[in-house]
Amino acid sequence: MNKITHVKLENFTSFEVLDQAFSSGVNVIIGANGTGKTHLLKVLYAACAITVGEDKERGYALKLRSVFTPYEGRIGRLARRHSTSVKTKISVTREGGSKLSAEFSNHTNKPEDVKTIGETGWKKGELASAYIPVKEMLAHAPGFLATAAKREIAFEEVYVDIIKRAFLPKLMGPVDKDRQRLLTALQKAIDGKVVAKGEYFFLKNKQGDLEFTLLAEGMRKLALVWLLIQNGTLLAGSVLFWDEPEANLNPALMGEVVEVILELQRLGVQVFLTTHNYVLLKEFDLRKQKDDAIRYLSLFRDKSDAVSSNASDSYLGVDPNAIASTFSSLYDRELKRSLGGIKV
Amino acid sequence: MIVLVEADLQITLPVGAVGRKFDDETAHGLSHCMKAVDFIVEMEDQVLFVEFKDPENPKAQTKDRAVFIKKFLSGQIDGDLKTKYRDSWLYEWAEGRVKKPIYYLVLIGSSALSDADLLARTDSLKRQIPMAGPGDRPWKKPFLAGCAVLNLAAWNKTLPHIPASRVGV
Numbered sequence: 001m002n003k004i005t006h007v008k009l010e011n012f013t014s015f016e017v018l019d020q021a022f023s024s025g026v027n028v029i030i031g032a033n034g035t036g037k038t039h040l041l042k043v044l045y046a047a048c049a050i051t052v053g054e055d056k057e058r059g060y061a062l063k064l065r066s067v068f069t070p071y072e073g074r075i076g077r078l079a080r081r082h083s084t085s086v087k088t089k090i091s092v093t094r095e096g097g098s099k100l101s102a103e104f105s106n107h108t109n110k111p112e113d114v115k116t117i118g119e120t121g122w123k124k125g126e127l128a129s130a131y132i133p134v135k136e137m138l139a140h141a142p143g144f145l146a147t148a149a150k151r152e153i154a155f156e157e158v159y160v161d162i163i164k165r166a167f168l169p170k171l172m173g174p175v176d177k178d179r180q181r182l183l184t185a186l187q188k189a190i191d192g193k194v195v196a197k198g199e200y201f202f203l204k205n206k207q208g209d210l211e212f213t214l215l216a217e218g219m220r221k222l223a224l225v226w227l228l229i230q231n232g233t234l235l236a237g238s239v240l241f242w243d244e245p246e247a248n249l250n251p252a253l254m255g256e257v258v259e260v261i262l263e264l265q266r267l268g269v270q271v272f273l274t275t276h277n278y279v280l281l282k283e284f285d286l287r288k289q290k291d292d293a294i295r296y297l298s299l300f301r302d303k304s305d306a307v308s309s310n311a312s313d314s315y316l317g318v319d320p321n322a323i324a325s326t327f328s329s330l331y332d333r334e335l336k337r338s339l340g341g342i343k344v
Numbered sequence: 345m346i347v348l349v350e351a352d353l354q355i356t357l358p359v360g361a362v363g364r365k366f367d368d369e370t371a372h373g374l375s376h377c378m379k380a381v382d383f384i385v386e387m388e389d390q391v392l393f394v395e396f397k398d399p400e401n402p403k404a405q406t407k408d409r410a411v412f413i414k415k416f417l418s419g420q421i422d423g424d425l426k427t428k429y430r431d432s433w434l435y436e437w438a439e440g441r442v443k444k445p446i447y448y449l450v451l452i453g454s455s456a457l458s459d460a461d462l463l464a465r466t467d468s469l470k471r472q473i474p475m476a477g478p479g480d481r482p483w484k485k486p487f488l489a490g491c492a493v494l495n496l497a498a499w500n501k502t503l504p505h506i507p508a509s510r511v512g513v
Binding site for chain 2: 278282286316324327328330331332334335336337338339340341342343344
C-alpha cells in the first residue's frame with residue numbers, strides 16, 4: 001500500500017486546479033519552464049518524507065515550508081498569486097485510500113496555522129523516498145549538514161535530505177539478484193564503486209580513489225543512485241523523485257539512466273521525474289517493455305495562464321509536448337533552409 | 345500532369361516538370377553495380393532526386409515495419425540513402441546530364457516518426473553525402489544543393505506545389 005495514486009492541488013503556486021492520477025510505475029513530467037514540474041515533485045516528496053525517520057516528528061506543513069523555502073518562511077506565499085484572497089488546498093492519496101490534506105490561505109504565515117487532515121493515519125504507513133535535485137550535492141557534502149543545521153544557509157531542504165540519505169550505511173545482508181544487476185550496471189557506467197570517508201565521497205576504481213570534485217557532474221549523479229540502491233533507500237515500495245535526470249549528463253549515457261529507472265520500477269519503486277530532454281523521453285519510448293508502467297504528464301499554461309495537465313500512457317499521446325514541438329520548429333526551419341531553393 | 349508512383353506512395357509534378365523512374369532495372373542498366381534513387385525530376389531551374397521509403401505500405405508486414413523504424417532511428421538507413429544519391433549523381437554526371445542544382449528528397453511513409461527523428465536523419469544525410477568540401481569550404485562544383493528526409497506531412501507543407509499522397513487514399 002505504498003504507491004501514491006493521486007494528487008489534487010487547488011490554488012497552489014502556479015496551479016489553479018490540478019487533479020491528477022498517477023502510474024504506480026514511472027511518471028514522466030514534462031512542460032515548459034515555469035509550469036510547476038518541480039513544485040509537483042516537492043509536494044509529493046514532502047508527503048513521503050514525513051512518514052519516515054526524523055521528519056516523522058514534523059508536520060506536513062513544516063516539511064512543505066522546508067522544501068519550498070518561501071520568503072520569510074511564510075507558507076501563504078505558496079498560494080497561487082491572485083488579486084483577491086485565495087484558499088489553497090493540497091490532497092495526496094495513496095493506495096488503500098489513505099489521504100493527506102493541507103489547507104491554507106495566502107494570508108497564512110506559520111506552518112502551525114495550516115489545517116492538515118489525515119496526517120496521523122498517513123504517517124502510520126512508511127513511504128521511504130529519495131529526492132534527487134537538479135544540482136549534484138555529494139561533492140559539497142563535507143561540512144554541509146553541520147552548516148545547514150545551524151541554519152546559516154538558505155538551501156532548500158531537498159539538498160540536505162539527499163546528502164543524509166547518501167550517508168546511510170550499506171544495507172546489511174545478502175544482495176538479491178535484481179539489486180545486484182542494477183548495481184553492476186551502474187558500476188559499469190561510472191567505472192567503479194562509491195566509498196565514503198568521513199564526509200567525503202570517493203569513486204573507487206583501478207586508478208585508486210577519486211574525489212567527487214574531480215568527477216564529471218553527470219557521473220556523480222549516477223554514483224548517487226548507486227549509493228541509494230546499495231544502502232537500501234531505493235527498495236520495493238519506495239518512491240524516487242528525480243528532477244531532470246538529464247542535467248549534466250552526456251546524451252550517450254541517457255539510455256543507461258533510463259534503463260536503471262525502468263529496472264527500479266520493475267523492482268517496485270514508484271518514480272516521478274521531470275525532464276526537458278528529448279533523448280530521455282525517446283529512450284523511455286524505445287526501451288519500454290510490455291509490462292512497464294509509464295505515464296507521461298504534460299503541464300502547460302491554459303488561456304487563463306493557470307497550469308493544467310494532460311496525461312497519456314503512450315509517448316505519442318503526450319499533448320502538448322513542449323520538447324517535441326521545439327524540434328518541430330527546428331525541423332521546419334531546417335527544411336526551409338535546405339529546400340527553400342526549389343522553385344516551380 | 346505527371347504522377348510518379350512507387351507502390352503506395354505518389355507525387356504529382358507541377359506543369360512543365362518532367363519526371364522519370366530511375367530505379368528501373370531495364371532503363372538503368374547498371375543495377376548490378378550502381379544503386380539508384382527511385383525518381384529523377386527535371387524542373388526549369390533544378391533537378392530533384394527523389395527516394396521513397398514506405399514502412400506503412402498496407403502490404404508491408406508488421407515485422408518489417410518495426411525493422412525499418414529501428415534502422416531509421418539508429419541511422420543504419422543513412423548509408424543506403426547516401427550511396428543511392430552518390431551513385432545516381434555519378435551516373436547522371438557520366439551521362440552528361442548534371443547541369444542544374446540537384447536537391448535530394450527522401451519521402452518516408454511513416455506517421456510514427458517525430459520531427460526530431462526526421463531532423464536527426466536530415467542532419468546526418470547532409471554530413472554523409474557531404475554537402476561541403478574539405479575544410480568545410482564549398483565544393484568548386486556544387487555536388488548537392490540541398491537535401492531532406494520528410495514524412496508526408498512535412499513534404500506537403502514544404503513542397504505544396506509537388507503534392508505527395510498515398511495511392512490508396
